Amino acid sequence: MSKRNPTKSQRAVMELLDQGLPVEQIANSLGKSALAVKKQLSRIKRRVREGRIDPSPLPIERAASEPRIYLAGFDVFGRDAKEHGEHLKQLCRDRGFVGLYPLDGQVPSSLRRQDAARWIYAANIELIRSADIVMANLDDFRGSGEPDSGTAFEVGFAAALGKPIWAYRSSGETLVERVKAAAIGAEGGFCAGGYLIEDFGLSVNLMLACSTQLVVGGPAGCLDAIRSEVVEGSHHVGGSGLAKR
Known part of the structure; x- marks a missing residue:
C-alpha cells in the first residue's frame, strides 16, 4: 500500500498537536468540536499505524534537518547591525535555512x-563549528581591494574545518581593476603602500577566491545559489554530515 501525504485538514490538526496543545484548544483554533477533533485524531493515528499516510515531521525534526548557515561579514559593524542580522536570518528562513548571525549572543x-x-571570539568560533555552511560578505571594507580581516579569518577557519564556503561581492571587478596603482614595475602595478597588486583575474585575494564559491550580487542571490546547488542539487547538508564538525 503506497503512502500519501496528510490532507490540509489533517496537517492542521497534527501541527497543533505537535505544539503540545490539548484537544479542546485545537478544537477552538480550528472552529471544530472537541469530539470531532478526537475522532479525526483517531483516524489519523490508525492510518499512520497502517502505513497509509506519512506524518509531518515534528518541529524539532524540521529544525534539525534545516541547513545551518553562519553569516560572516563586516555587517556587524554597521549602525543597523542588529536589524540587518534579522534581515539576513529572514532571507535564510525563506529558503529553508537557519541563519547564524555573529551578534545573536548577548555579551x-x-x-x-x-x-x-x-x-565574542569564542562564541563565533562555536557558531562556525555548529554550522553546515559558511556564507561570507567579501565586499571591500575600510579600504579598496580588501575584505574585512575578521571575515577572512572566519573563512579560513571554516576551510580548515572542511565546511562548504560561499561568498558574495557586489561587483565582479578584479583587484587590478579596483585598486589604483601608484606605480608600475616589471611585475605589474604597485599600490600606494608599495605592494604588488596581484593579477590573477580574481576579485579578491587568491586564498579567499580559491576557498569559496563566489557569487556576484548580494546575500539573497548567494542564498539562492546555495539552495540551488546544495539543497536542490545532488548534495545535501543539515543532518547528513556533509560538513565536518
Whole structure:
C-alpha cells in the first residue's frame, strides 16, 4: 500500500498537536468540536499505524534537518547591525535555512572590553563549528581591494574545518581593476603602500577566491545559489554530515 501525504485538514490538526496543545484548544483554533477533533485524531493515528499516510515531521525534526548557515561579514559593524542580522536570518528562513548571525549572543555586561572580545571570539568560533555552511560578505571594507580581516579569518577557519564556503561581492571587478596603482614595475602595478597588486583575474585575494564559491550580487542571490546547488542539487547538508564538525 503506497503512502500519501496528510490532507490540509489533517496537517492542521497534527501541527497543533505537535505544539503540545490539548484537544479542546485545537478544537477552538480550528472552529471544530472537541469530539470531532478526537475522532479525526483517531483516524489519523490508525492510518499512520497502517502505513497509509506519512506524518509531518515534528518541529524539532524540521529544525534539525534545516541547513545551518553562519553569516560572516563586516555587517556587524554597521549602525543597523542588529536589524540587518534579522534581515539576513529572514532571507535564510525563506529558503529553508537557519541563519547564524555573529551578534545573536548577548555579551555579559559585566565583562571588561578585552574579556568581551574573547567572549565574542569564542562564541563565533562555536557558531562556525555548529554550522553546515559558511556564507561570507567579501565586499571591500575600510579600504579598496580588501575584505574585512575578521571575515577572512572566519573563512579560513571554516576551510580548515572542511565546511562548504560561499561568498558574495557586489561587483565582479578584479583587484587590478579596483585598486589604483601608484606605480608600475616589471611585475605589474604597485599600490600606494608599495605592494604588488596581484593579477590573477580574481576579485579578491587568491586564498579567499580559491576557498569559496563566489557569487556576484548580494546575500539573497548567494542564498539562492546555495539552495540551488546544495539543497536542490545532488548534495545535501543539515543532518547528513556533509560538513565536518
